[in-house]
Amino acid sequence: MTISNFTAFCKKIDDKYKVELEEDFVFKFTNSSGDVFNINPYEVKEFIEFFIENYSAITNTWEKVPTRKEFINQWEEKSYRAIYKYAENNGVKGLAGLAKSQTKGVTSLISKVVAFLIGEDEFSITNTTYFDVSSFKLADDNWSLLFEKNSKYAEPNVLQDFKEWLLNQGLSEKTAKDYSGYYIKKANEIVINNSYLSHNIYKLSSSDLSSVLETLENDQEWINFNENGNSSYYSCLKKFIEYKKNKQQIKGHAVLLSKPFILLAGISGTGKTRYVRQQASKTGKLDETYCLTSVRPDWHEPSDLLGYISRLNGRPKFIVTDVLYFIVQAWREILSAGVRLEKTVNGRFVVSGEKAHLEQVRPYWLCLDEMNLAPVEQYLADYLSILETREWAWSGESFSYSSDPLLKSATMAQLGENSTLREDLGLQSVNYDMAWEMFHQHGVGIPFNLIVAGTVNMDETTHGFSRKVIDRALSFDFGAFFPNDFDDFFVPTVCNKVLSYPLQSQxxxxxxxxxxxxxxxxxxxxxxxxxxxxxxxxxxxxxxxxxxxxxxxxxxxxxxxxxxxxxxxxxxxxxxxxxxxxxxxxxxxxxxxxxxxxxxxxxxxxxxxxxxxxxxxxxxxxxxxxxxxxxxxxxxxxxxxxxxxxxxxxxxxxxxxxxxxxxxxx
Incomplete structure (x- = not known):
């Protein structure tokens, strides 16, 4: 059975506790008596993060309960109540407080979320609660997947980024954690509960947030919370508005490239590779959005870059390269923004969404270092051809995008039913069922947020470029565009603008x-x-x-x-x-x-x-x-x-x- 979203996953589970993810961005939890509770998803995330950070202390607390089971991921009410009490005493208020009276129900909710995020097909609290650090860590890593199957739940994935921004602004670790945690979540809860918005505040622009703050200043619940919290809620929301404004300015000032394939040519040591790395670092997640690949002189065909089928052990297996894996990660970034996968056109699948979705999609930088050590038109042939098939279409603020496949469906079909390709590409979660189905039927195309940058040196050890390569690239004489000014070595007076991916093809x-x-x-x-x-x-x-x-x-x-x-x-x-x-x-x-x-x-x-x-x-x-x-x-x-x-x-x-x-x- 294909599980299209979290609610569908929960409907498969036959127990007394009903859980749904509502359109207003809250969990609707119904206990065995029929009582209904609305729970902010970030309260669940906060508990998961607290559990990971304090696992040793939580284990010690759990071990002191005489009635506990043999393992911590085995349900037993008194021992789990002790866990929630420890969490509440250490700052995890909302969810842990509710768990005092709804211990099994809250545990069922958390366990279902974790099971869904780690790719389990089913769940039973009598078998396991998934209250172990490895399951919780994987769930935390995959948190955004909870929302990406349906654009209504498009998870903005901003709170961690907000926390890092606060720390960079000089706020203490505790204040940054409180602002990006309890205070901003409570503001969101008040906004939703009072129907000021039909969705959460995390997607709003800075100007819209300012309007929300003006509305809240006349809300008695907000006034009471703010007075009791020494104006911390107000200060938090003001900081969040400042954070959003900063992010919009960075996005607004980014230089859109006309092509997502660039060549950086120059003498050795001028900083070509470092330039690409610095561009990727502007996304705030360098470890995710940057892939450095050193080109080998013996590369002569696309399989060196994009992988190939091996039959060494008799059974066909696709060998996934770092580059192909990175390309799929770029697709995951697009999917996590809440875009839609539409019906196929001319044998393709189409990604569609609104301009606002693109604000959440970071560029992914693939750096081919010393790219002309091997003949570029040979090992990069597939990419060069598919690059010209990219199609953007805009209607007002709505867009659609498609391209021909780099990894063809016919290649995947050769692998048979027992192929591990899906797992090897990092798509094993049930949240990627629809995406995998599209990839399997129509192949894996070029993600629109992928920027390929090749560094180029010309000497007796390297190859020249055919016009097929040059015609498809933007070629920068690095020394002319980004000169090394020795006088600026210690105190730079000039900086490079941020680059981003194209939004048009025609x-x-x-x-x-x-x-x-x-x-x-x-x-x-x-x-x-x-x-x-x-x-x-x-x-x-x-x-x-x-x-x-x-x-x-x-x-x-x-x-x-x-x-x-x-x-x-x-x-x-x-x-x-x-x-x-x-x-x-x-x-x-x-x-x-x-x-x-x-x-x-x-x-x-x-x-x-x-x-x-x-x-x-x-x-x-x-x-x-x-x-x-x-x-x-x-x-x-x-x-x-x-x-x-x-x-x-x-x-x-x-x-x-x-x-x-x-x-x-x-």
Whole structure:
């Protein structure tokens, strides 16, 4: 039987204690006498965390009860009452207090939650309560799975993050724990019980939370709680509003990439790998959102990266690589945001949801270190092809996303019914039944929050790039975009902006309407001028390049002439110049024109507002990927820099003259 959510799991259990997860984000618990209790899920989580942290002391308390059973996960009323009393005496108020009169019922509730989260198919309190530290730890790790099968229960998963933010603000461990625990939960409970909202406060924006606080200030229950708590509830909610505002600012200021595949090229030691790691650290969960993979020189096919079927022991088994596992973890992040899995379109499954869901989906950074030690177009062939099948569709604030599979369903079908692939991918929980069914039928596609970043060095030990690779990537000359300034070594004055994943795959006129190039015609004319130089050469541009230029404009949202030209300048650097390489013959048109020289002339005309030959490039443009570190309120965050592409073009021309061959790669 497929279990679609926690309530369905509980309905399978035949006992006297009915448990449901209601739409207003509370457990509805009915005891054997028919009495109904509403319990905040975070009270259960608080008890689970307390049990883990204080397991030794809880065990000692339990052992002192003469009537206890042989093992702590065996139900016996007096010994469990002692556990709850110990928890209540040490700050776990709500749930432990209720357990004094509803000991078996509360134990049944907690046990059902734990059983569900650790992937059990059934539960009976007479067999086990799961009150052991290993079960509780696994349940705590999988807490968000309780809500991800139904978007109504979309768990925001913010309380731990809120606690960490409070600690970073200088609050004590105790205050941070109280604010992110009892106080914020009580505020949420009052809001729900008084029908101020149809859902919990954890999903709200800072402005909506401020409105809720204004409402609460006229609520007598809130006033009483606040007075008894020395205004701690009010202070907690104010801090939560500040936390939300901070998170929205970070998300709002993130630079959306036009493609989720980037190449970072530069000399050794400039910090390319560290840059990717720093970007992943901005998510707040580096251990989850960052995967470093060192490319081996003997990689020549996609199985080296994405896994393969082994039949060494007679029975087929899929060998899961770290990269494939990480890709599936990125999918888990998407599912935990409460998005929906829709019916298939053209043999795919579709992920759909609202824009608000995306605020909960962090980017997952896969770093392919020294990626060109092996031929990239060989071992990355599947990814490069599937990358172009990504499809975003937007209707107002609603979106849908799909892609062709990296791991095909036909491959999984070869493994048979006894395959361990589901477990090996970390999808064994019943909460992933629907997702696994979709994966098994239609394959595992590219998760939209996956960003692949390859670090590149060019020397005698590495391979060059085919146009198949270059055309599908954003290629950054790391030294040009993120230069090492020795004077800033101890006290940096500039920082890198936060990058995030694309939200579109096809540019549309409506997306351009709010930009300086409202109909796209300026950018189209610019690309036509560039393409006129490249016409009839191997470097000529096509529709894909135009789409990606317009996507870049959409992502950057330029509001003036120089900001738009900054997008064009970076586009030339990332998408046009990396394609151009060769000797004098290859870089000369059939009419005898030198391509690099002619391109320089065109760029000086097209980028004139940021290029003035007579003033040695002193006319500048905003940097789209870096900004100044503000030290006072009067400082300007925008960092202005000289034109990048003309300087790079001149470097390529000088290299051609001196070495009779040139390319973009440093």
């Amino acid at each position: 540019a549309g006129q409506l997306d351009l309407k709010s930009t300086y190039d409202s109909d796209g015609q300026k950018s189209i004319a610019f690309l036509e001028a560039i393409n006129k130089v490249l016409k009839g050469t191997p470097f000529e541009l096509a529709y894909r390049a135009l789409n990606e230029l317009l996507l870049a404009v959409t992502c950057a949202q330029p509001q003036d002439d120089k900001s738009l030209i900054a997008v064009w300048d970076d586009f030339i650097m990332c998408k046009v110049l990396p394609r151009i390489e060769g000797d004098n013959d290859k870089l000369t048109t059939s009419g005898g024109d030198a391509i690099l020289i002619k391109l320089n002339v065109v760029l000086q005309d097209q980028l004139a507002p940021i290029f003035d030959e007579s003033h040695n490039d002193v006319m500048q443009r905003p940097d789209l990927y870096r900004e100044r570190i503000i030290t006072d309120s009067n400082s300007e965050k925008t960092l202005n820099i000289p034109c990048r592409s003309i300087k790079k073009l001149e470097w390529m021309q000088q290299r051609l003259v001196s070495a009779t061959f040139t390319s973009f790669w440093p």
